[in-house]
Amino acid sequence: MNENDIRELLEGIKNGSITIEDGVEELKELPFKDLGYAKIDNHREIRVGYPEVIYCGGKTVEQVKGIISFMLTNGNNILATRATKEMYNAVQNLYKEAEYFPEAKIIRIMKKEIEKTKSYIAVVTAGTSDIPVSEEAAITAETYGNAVKRIYDVGVAGIHRLFDKIDIIRGAKVVVVVAGMEGALASVVGGLVDKPVIAVPTSVGYGANFKGLSALLSMLNSCASGVSVVNIDNGFGAGYIASMINKL
Structure with missing residues (x-):
């Protein structure tokens, strides 16, 4: 139930088309639904x-299926991150139009269309190995109604590749930069554009990368x-924040 739904419900009670008893039944699931293993924030x-x-992550297939089964009753679009193919197969039995993005590990259910923004988010990736995290950011942003342009594999080891796409990057309202190794790309892009840059360190790299810690510290x-800067491998968090900025 969103704000418009509540307004319609209250208008219905006010004009008498909905009884108070029916209104109470509608509102019983607010503010959350307790499933025992999860409390869904309606x-x-x-x-x-x-x-x-x-x-x-950390949830069982049955738990994910149960949560989505209830959320489907609310009529909202549903986004599930760090999902496995097994989880998707279970969800597809509930809703056959559910989508799965294997690189991003995202399950998405679009029950209502969202108009795309005219301004766009640029998602820039240092290397091909960073694409899974970048896709998590890009698909998250797209799910929330943002236009997204992807610029992949333009890391500092071949910086001429970045300059070839710099006009596209500068045209964005906000830029998400995803990089592992030493994480230098975020600083380079930050010095070239007049837009907010959201840096995402990834766990891509050899031993001294410390599973993304070196990239995180470089970006900080x-x-x-x-x-x-968002947390290591947190493409979802970057996509979410970028969406909020793009819609200001």
Whole structure:
């Protein structure tokens, strides 16, 4: 239930087309639904503009299926991150139009269309190995109604590849930069554009990368102003923040 649904419900009660008893039944599931193993936040879209997202890591197939089964009754679009193909197969039995993006490990259910923004988000990736995290960011942003342009494999080891796409990057309202190894690309892009840059360190790299820690620290220590940083491999978080900025 979103803000418009609540307004329609209250208008119905006010004009008498909906009884108070029926209204109470409609509101019983707010602010959350307790499934025992999960408390689904039905109030979140009203508070922050986006419905709750399911993080599938650590959950069982049955738990993910149960959560989505209830969320389908609300009529909202559903986004589930870090999902396995097995989870998707179970969800598809509930809703055959469910989509699965194997690189991003995302399950998506679009029950209502969202108009795309005219401004766009640029998702820039240092290397091909960073694409799974980049796709998590890009698909998250697209799910929330953003136009997205992908610029992949333009890391600093061949920086001429970046300059070949710089006009596209500069045309974005916000830029997501995804990089592993030493994470230098975020600083380079931050020094070339006048838009917010959201840096995403990835766990891509050899031993001294420390599973993304070196890239994280490099990005946090960026000398380029306008660069903010999310957690290691957190493409979803970057896509979510980019969506909020793009829609301001």
